[in-house]
Amino acid sequence: MAIVVPRSGAGLLSLGLVTAASLGLSRSGLASTVPIDPPPLGTLLAGFAVMAAGLAALTWRRSHSPLRSAFGTWRVLSIIAIYAVCSTWFMRVLAPAVMGQEHSPWLEALSGVLCVTLGLFVWVTALADRYGARDFGLHGASPQRLAVASAMGLGAVVVCAFWSYRRIFMGGADLSADHVVFALTFAVLGSALPEELLFRGLLMTSLEGRTSRWMRVAAPALAFTLLRSLRWMPGADMPAGAWLEWVFGVVLPLGLWWGLMRDLARGSIWPGLLSHVLIEFGTRLAGSPIYGKPGSF
DSSP states (O other): OHHHHHHHHHHHHHHHHHHHHHHHHHHHHHGGGOOOOOOOOOHHHHHHHHHHHHHHHTTTTOOOSSSHHHHHHHHHHHHHHHHHHHHHHHHHHHHHTTTTTTOOOOHHHHHHHHHHHHHHHHHHHHHHHHHHHHHOSOOOOOHHHHHHHHHHHHHHHHHHHHHHHHHTTTTTTOOOOHHHHHHHHHHHIIIIIIIIIIIIHHHHHHHTTTTTTHHHHHHHHHHHHHHHHHHHHOOOOOOSHHHHHHIIIIIIHHHHHHHHHHHHHTTTTTTHOOOOOOHHHHHHHTTTTTOOOOOOO
C-alpha cells in the first residue's frame, strides 16, 4: 500500500535527523560538549527498531474499522503500546537532560530529534488510519465550556508547576537558546501533543457510546499513568517513595483531571493540551526532576 512508505520512512527520517544533528554539532564546535558518558547507542537503536517493527505491524494488511468499536479501541491501544515502548527506550537516553541533571547542548539536540520522532510516529499513524480531527479531539466547543475547561487546566498548571515557574521568574533557570528550544520541543512533541492525541483523543473517542462517562475518563487516565510509571522507574535518581508519591499523587490525578476537562469541553482536547504543554515546559525549563516538586528529591 502507498501508506506503508511514509510509515517506514519515519524511522529512516529520524535516523537521518540524528546523523544530521551530530554532523551539525561537530561543525559548529559543540562536539566538545558531548557528555562524559555518551547516550547508550544500543538503547537508542532499540527504540528505533521497536518503532519500525511496530509501524510494519500496524500497516500489514491493514483493514479500516470504525474507531468507536471494540476493534477500534484495541487498535488505539496497540498504537499506544508501541508509543509507550519507544518513548520508554528513548527516555533512558534522554533522562539526564529531562531530569535536569545535565544541560549539554549535544544531549539536548539529540533529545529534540527523538521528541520530533515521537511526534512523527503519531502523525504517520493518523495519516494511515484516516482519523478525522474530531476523532482526535481537535475541534472547538462553546465559549463557556472552553473557558471553564481552560480555567481548570490553568489550575493544574499552578498546582503542578508553581515551583518551576517561580524558579524561572526568580532567575534560577538556564534560559539559553539551546535549553529553551529543548524544553519547548520536549513539552510539545515529546509529551503533550502525542499523549493528548492518543489518550484524551483517540482512546476516549473509541469508548464513546459503549461505556459510561466515568469509564471513558478513568480508562485513559490509568493507561496514561501506566506509561508515565514505566518511563521513570524508581532507582538512584528517584527513590521508591518519591516514585509512588509522584505516580499516584500527581500523574494519576492529572490524567483524571485532563479527562474531565475533555469531557466538559464536549470532546475538545485543546484546554488539556495547553495545560499539558505549560506544565511540561515550565518543569523542563526550570530543570526540575519531575513536575509537582519544588526541587530535587
